[in-house]
Amino acid sequence: MSPVDETQAEVMELFRRLSLVMRRSAVERLADVGLTPPLAIALHHLDEPIAMGALAERLSCDASYVTGLADRLEELGLAERRVDPTDRRVKQLALTEAGLRFRRQARERLYDGAQMLAPLEPDELEAFAAALRKIVDAAESP
Amino acid sequence: MSPVDETQAEVMELFRRLSLVMRRSAVERLADVGLTPPLAIALHHLDEPIAMGALAERLSCDASYVTGLADRLEELGLAERRVDPTDRRVKQLALTEAGLRFRRQARERLYDGAQMLAPLEPDELEAFAAALRKIVDAAESP
């Protein structure tokens, strides 16, 4: 029955608010190009062809959700599934030509939200990133 | 056409991952007590009766969403709407007796996710909180 640390509770609350603001801003910026945030994020992870399951892992979401994202990216002509010749169960998701062209703008729209980080001085940003890395590493390691 | 700063982009990605982990962990912990995260968060903000609109502002969400949260809290017997006598348009949402008793456990379950912050040393945590405050303040001020 740990008493909740005040600073920790405040951080949780701030974190929640920032998540909301960031998502809303991302939704807004991406709307012009017809993408939703998860689609843009998936696109961002397609530097090279990647198996559906591996992509799910990178996005930390269920594989079945990735199926839907891939469907949509295919409909938009931005990516395509390629059956892996070495294991026909596996499907590699790969950018198309159009996807490659499109990706840069999408990425910029997606990460323009990073301008919210502008109030931080470079060293503050670095410390912030380090703290996040620490937390995420600990949280994601089983 | 600002080139995306690498550290900034990394921070955005880490932030996204942490949001996911935190939400999943909150969902899991709150399931036992029959609450969803937004309900627990709303409860957490009910230190004293608060008008629906004011609550929406605190939660940074649409007022219509708060209507649904309040409905659910009333169904659970944790809160009740009271018509403000000085302005009959306004409804104050207030904890019931049961809600008051319930709130402590809910809060602990909600903020147990704060244990994810444990890897940070106290001074790191403080710096992290300060950075978040800075960002959120800037992001939320119009």
Place this chain on the structure above:
DNA sequence: ATCAATGGTTTAGAGTATCAAGCATTCTGG
């Protein structure tokens, strides 16, 4: 050759919101 395991999809569902329209109440200018 069979049977378990793996990769991916389908389906169903819950949760998280937002927006537009509407009702009741209050406020304001004439």
Place this chain on the structure above:
DNA sequence: CCAGAATGCTTGATACTCTAAACCATTGAT
């Protein structure tokens, strides 16, 4: 005072995000 604007909340429609369970095809292991 009163017509109309503004405010507070609710309703209803809709979109998105995500998970879990059941399912099919393929592969690997005995």
